[in-house]
């Protein structure tokens with residue numbers, strides 16, 4: 001089974017706006033998702049400089065950008081992709 | 083301490099906006115509009131209404147301009163005029179924290195509360211076990227008479243339904259020295275600056291974000307704009323605050339307008355050397371105990387609350403003081419800015435002639451974001467000074483002890499070196515303050531005590547942005563790296 005890829009931006013803007021805490025995402029994932037998700041860090045995705053994209057922190061879930069990311073929002077997005 | 087929550091996010095977003103506008107040269111014109119932009123009409127409010135949200139934002143901006151909200155005498159004075167005041171001042175304030183009354187929720191001071199899980203049972207152990215007869219059952223529910231209650235908590239222990247809970251006032255609970263209290267007359271929360279050690283714990287603890295810290299960001303931006311030699315003295319805890327190496331951080335700081343970066347670890351080396359010497363002298367001189375001196379919130383705690391400990395505090399200056407001294411010797415015109423995770427350093431700097439300003443990691447992060455500088459995208463530049471690994475380890479709990487042990491090892495074997503029996507206090511709370519008293523009386527073992535006011539050490543500081551566990555790993559890794 002292919003996994004859902006979550007990339008957490010750890011560029012400076014996202015880091016300051018909360019990505020530093022999102023780095024712990026793995027710990028907060030519900031048990032049923034733990035082996036279905038692959039998490040990695042990413043350099044600045046460039047979204048923080050683009051007015052069209054809402055607010056940092058940004059993550060991408062299977063390539064789809066998510067602004068104002070929180071653990072809950074990411075989990076919801078992952079479920080959507082499964 | 084960096085924890086994901088809305089109060090932190092709002093504050094950081096606001097800082098970024100403020101710095102962006104400053105950079106464009108438009109802050110004076112736009113600052114009064116910022117609260118309206120952040121809470122536009124029909125927007126959802128996080129407090130009772132958007133009007134209150136806007137009022138709170140206004141005060142937050144005031145604090146970011148470095149102005150104490152309690153100094154307000156004219157409520158209609160616009161932020162643009164406060165901005166003018168900030169531009170004019172020569173020196174930042176030395177009182178640092180303020181309680182923002184409009185944001186304060188005036189948390190209930192009664193510590194015990196009967197919840198509706200109470201079934202008004204037949205046995206009623208709460209009424210029987212209350213030593214003051216403060217609990218009566220009225221209309222099938224236990225009620226506490228707060229005029230009689232002495233906060234002993236017996237009722238919570240005996241209730242079979244766990245229906246009585248303890249409700250803390252978070253800021254009071256967090257303050258190690260009871261410096262934040264309710265004024266009985268006005269019913270307002272206030273900080274007693276005689277008692278306050280500027281540790282910043284109340285600020286992190288308050289879930290309403292009602293404790294504000296006076297920033298010096300405008301003063302720093304002004305100095306940079308005026309083309310002065312502004313030197314960034316970065317605390318050892320900076321590793322792990324940004325994704326990127328020290329060399330990359332140095333480059334990012336240059337891009338932001340700082341003349342150069344100097345590691346405060348440089349001063350930490352000197353602190354260590356002095357502490358080792360101090361320790362050996364004291365022990366040979368039938369001393370009993372020496373404590374560290376580098377944590378300003380700890381030293382303030384001693385001065386204000388445990389004066390009997392003062393003779394045991396090492397005479398070594400702090401890493402910040404040694405670093406600032408070195409920078410001013412090398413470049414007398416330099417403007418020195420200490421950059422760290424600490425609120426208490428603002429207090430320490432206000433008493434140190436060589437340190438001009440203090441900036442927090444949070445503010446530096448906001449500055450990078452506002453300037454669109456991505457640390458990890460910067461080329462690493464070579465650091466000017468070589469610094470020993472152990473000095474970079476100062477930022478974590480036990481880091482200072484480790485540095486001292488390492489420095490002692492290097493002393494000549496023929497020297498008469500007393501054995502170091504070390505202990506540490508990792509985070510000051512009410513209990514630890516009591517412990518300090520016992521140490522001062524010689525009732526606890528050991529001849530060396532490391533004290534850090536923040537749990538985990540500086541990496542757990544109130545204005546850090548990096549996640550504590552990861553930041554600790556990063557600091558330790560760098561401290562263990564062999565010198566190049």
Ligand code: FES
Pocket residue numbers: 009010011012013014015043044045046047048049056058
């Ligand atoms: S820092 Fe995350 S998108 Fe730029």
